[in-house]
Amino acid sequence: MSSAVTIDRPEGAIADAPAMADLVELARSRSADDRRRLLSGVLTLCRTEPGVRASPVLSDIFMTLARQAERDVRFALSQALAAADWAPPPLIHILALDDIEIARPIIAASPLLADADLLRILVEATLEHQIEVARRPHLSPVVADAIIDQAEPAPLTALAGNTSARLSDEAMRRLVEHSRRIAGLRSPLSRHPRLTEVLAAQLYAWVGQALREAINERFQIEDARLAPAIDRAVDQARGRTGSFSLGATDPAASDEADRRLVMKLQAGGQLRAGLLVRALREDRLSLFENVLAALTGFPFSQIQAALRAPGPEALFLACTAAGVDKAVFSPMLLEVRRLCGGLPGGDAHWRPPVVTREGAAQMFRRLTAAPHSSAV
Incomplete structure (x- = not known):
C-alpha cells in the first residue's frame, strides 16, 4: 500500500x-x-x-x-x-x-x-458499522428503534452511551429491559439524562453495589422503594387509612409505634439501611435507634448507649454492621449529633476506619462487652 x-x-x-x-x-x-x-x-x-x-x-x-x-x-x-x-x-x-x-x-x-441510509447500513454493513451508527450524534428515534429491534449487545451499548440520541420513552424502557441480560448497558444507562425514576428503580435491581450507590445518589431509590412499604406498615400498625408521613406521629406514642413499624417491615423483608437516613432526615431518633437495633441484632440499650457515647466508634461500627456505607456515615453522624445534643462526642478529626460488616459486628460486640469502656 x-x-x-x-x-x-x-x-x-x-x-x-x-x-x-x-x-x-x-x-x-x-x-x-x-x-x-x-x-x-x-x-x-x-x-x-x-x-x-x-x-x-x-x-x-x-x-x-x-x-x-x-x-x-x-x-x-x-x-x-x-x-x-x-x-x-x-x-x-x-x-x-x-x-x-x-x-x-x-x-x-x-x-x-438520511434515516433510510442509516437503516441500510444497519442491515447491510458489519457490526462495526452498526456501532458507529449507534454513536452518531443526534440519532433519530426511527434509527434508534431499529438498533433496539436488532438487539445486538455492542450497538445497544453504544446507543446507551449516546446521550444526544433522540430516544423515546419506550426506547429507554426497552434499553433498561435489555440491561437485564446485557451487563454492558447498565453503567451508561445509570448516567443517561433520560433515565427516569421509575426506570432507575428497575435498573437498580440488576446492577452491582457501585452502580447502586450512583443511582441512589441521583434518585434516592432506596427511599423511594421503602416509602410505600413504610406508609402501608404504619397504617396497619395504627389502624389508619391513607398516606402517612414519618414526621406526623404523636410524640407520646412514637416509641411504641416505631418499634411496631420496624417489626412489620422486618417481618415482610422490607427493612433496609436506607430507612436510617430517612429517619434522621425527618428527626425520628427513636425510629433510627429501632431500625439500627433490628438490622444489627444488637440490644436496643447498646444502640442507645452508642448514640450517647463520648466517641463515635461504637455508632460507626453499628452502622457499618447494618450495611451503611462508610461515605454515608460522616453526614449521618452530624445528624445524630444534631438530635442528641452533640453526642456522640469525640475528636473532630476522627476518621472512620476500613472494616467489613462482619468485622464491624465483632468489634462492636467486643467494644460494648468491655468493662468500663469509654467508647460506649
Whole structure:
C-alpha cells in the first residue's frame, strides 16, 4: 500500500484552482500518483470555487476515485468530505459502506445520510458499522428503534452511551429491559439524562453495589422503594387509612409505634439501611435507634448507649454492621449529633476506619462487652 494521503499539501498538489480539463485528464490515468494529484486538485477546486460543486463532471470524478482509488486515497476522501453538504450523495453512500476506517467519519458526521441510509447500513454493513451508527450524534428515534429491534449487545451499548440520541420513552424502557441480560448497558444507562425514576428503580435491581450507590445518589431509590412499604406498615400498625408521613406521629406514642413499624417491615423483608437516613432526615431518633437495633441484632440499650457515647466508634461500627456505607456515615453522624445534643462526642478529626460488616459486628460486640469502656 502507498503512503497515506495528505490533503493540505500532498506531493504534486495543484497549488491554484485547477482547470476542469486537467482534472478530467488526471481521472483517466491509472497512476497512483495521478490519483493523489486528482484528489488534491478536486478538493482545492471545491474549496475555492463553490459554484463547481454541483458539476456532473465533478461528481463523476469523485465516483471514479471512490470506486478505483487505493485505500489511502478513499480514506483521505472520506475525511475531507465527512462534514460536506455539497458532496455527491451517491459518493457518500459508497464511502459509508466501505471499510470501517473509511466509513467511520462519514457515518459520524455526514449531513447527507438520511434515516433510510442509516437503516441500510444497519442491515447491510458489519457490526462495526452498526456501532458507529449507534454513536452518531443526534440519532433519530426511527434509527434508534431499529438498533433496539436488532438487539445486538455492542450497538445497544453504544446507543446507551449516546446521550444526544433522540430516544423515546419506550426506547429507554426497552434499553433498561435489555440491561437485564446485557451487563454492558447498565453503567451508561445509570448516567443517561433520560433515565427516569421509575426506570432507575428497575435498573437498580440488576446492577452491582457501585452502580447502586450512583443511582441512589441521583434518585434516592432506596427511599423511594421503602416509602410505600413504610406508609402501608404504619397504617396497619395504627389502624389508619391513607398516606402517612414519618414526621406526623404523636410524640407520646412514637416509641411504641416505631418499634411496631420496624417489626412489620422486618417481618415482610422490607427493612433496609436506607430507612436510617430517612429517619434522621425527618428527626425520628427513636425510629433510627429501632431500625439500627433490628438490622444489627444488637440490644436496643447498646444502640442507645452508642448514640450517647463520648466517641463515635461504637455508632460507626453499628452502622457499618447494618450495611451503611462508610461515605454515608460522616453526614449521618452530624445528624445524630444534631438530635442528641452533640453526642456522640469525640475528636473532630476522627476518621472512620476500613472494616467489613462482619468485622464491624465483632468489634462492636467486643467494644460494648468491655468493662468500663469509654467508647460506649
